[in-house]
Amino acid sequence: MSTITSPRTLYVSDLDRTLLRSDGTLGQLSVELLNEVIDRGxxxxxxxxxxxxxxxxxxxxxxxxxxxxxxxxxxTADPVTGTAYDVRFTQPDVVTDVIRAAKDHANIEPIFFTFEDGRDWIRWDPSRMTVGVEVFLSKRGAKDRRLRPILGDDPLDVRTVHYVSILAKRPDLVAFRAENQVTMMHVAHFLSTDPGTPGLDWLEFHHPDGTKAAAVQRLRADVKAHRLVAFGDNHNDAPMFEIADEAHAVQNSVPELVAIATSVIDHHEDDAVARFIASEMAGVSRS
Structure with a gap:
């Protein structure tokens, strides 16, 4: 089996509706092609x-x-064990400000992702069960080991929050973001849609160093890659696209991402990412 020659390229792909099919699984062709790429270096x-x-x-x-x-x-975590190598926590004062601001909105309630005692958790206030929180929890199921409500004897430690999600109707999210624009200046934030939550959109934010783009840049430096090629479909992939040498949007991407992409490749249902990488790698090995 031949190995890959220069240039040393790092390929990074989003998962849902990019590398994965609509049912959340990886196609067998993608598995075979990507494993061949990995095995060849x-x-x-x-x-x-x-x-x-x-x-x-x-x-x-x-x-x-x-x-x-x-x-x-x-x-950023180990691909086999899931052990976290690097965690970028949201600024505690930002988390506190968002909690305070949400209390003025009946339809807005943050969901907090925390990292404590070497593992990740999902925290929410059960006394403020908005439609968004109810939908979020219904999709997780009782077996999700991360679920941990915020209670009087188990309060939220704002220092442990690394990611915040708010699920609500878009007009409510737009209004909330506008009212808290000073707070939002200190974080990376994304307003996006998800086919899995029709009628409800997502406002998500975290530390500026905790974007896909920032994490990819750190990894690129670690592996000493000369070239970065990214793949995605949604708004939160935009920063990663902006720092990539090439950025390819799958056919089902949002228009805003297509607008900044190097090219549009095939649909995510058709193993587009894996086929693109395998084809490019085959060309490199022949050159």
Whole structure:
């Protein structure tokens, strides 16, 4: 089996609706092609809003060797064990300001992702069950080991928060973000849609150093890659696209991402990312 020659390229792909199919699984063709790339020395990893455990489960068929970028870039973890290498915590004063501001909005309630005692948790206030919180929890299921409500004897430590999500109707999110624009200046924030939550959109934010782009840049330096190629479909992939040497949007991407992409490749249902990488790598090995 031939190995990959220069240039030393790092390929980074988003997961949902980019590398994965609509049912959240990885196609068999993608598994075969990407494993061949990895086995030949290709540099491939993922950058996703999923947790390390969820990301590892979705890519279980891949023989990943590079660290995986999870929780939107706030947690970089081992691809096999899920152990966190790097966690970028949201500024505590920002978390406190958001909690205070949300109390003035009946339809706005943050969901906090924390990292404590060597593991990740999902925290929420059960006394403020908005539609968004109810939908979020219903999709997680009681078996999600991260679920941990904020209670009187188990309060939220704002110093442990690394990611915040608010699920609500877009007009409510737009108004909340505008009212808190000073606070939002100190974080990376994204307003995006998800086909899995029709009628409800997502406002997500975290430390500026916790974006996919920042995490990818750190990894690129670690592996000494000369070239960065990124793949994505949604708004939170935009910073990663902006710092990549090439950025390819799958056919089902939001228009805003397509506008800044190097090119539009095939649909995520058709193993587009894996086929693109395998084709490019084959060309490199022949040159």
């Amino acid at each position: 290709g540099l491939f990893t993922i950058a996703t809003a999923r947790s390390p455990a969820s990301a590892r489960k979705a890519t279980a068929g891949l023989r990943m060797t590079l660290p995986i970028i999870t929780y939107g870039g706030t947690v």
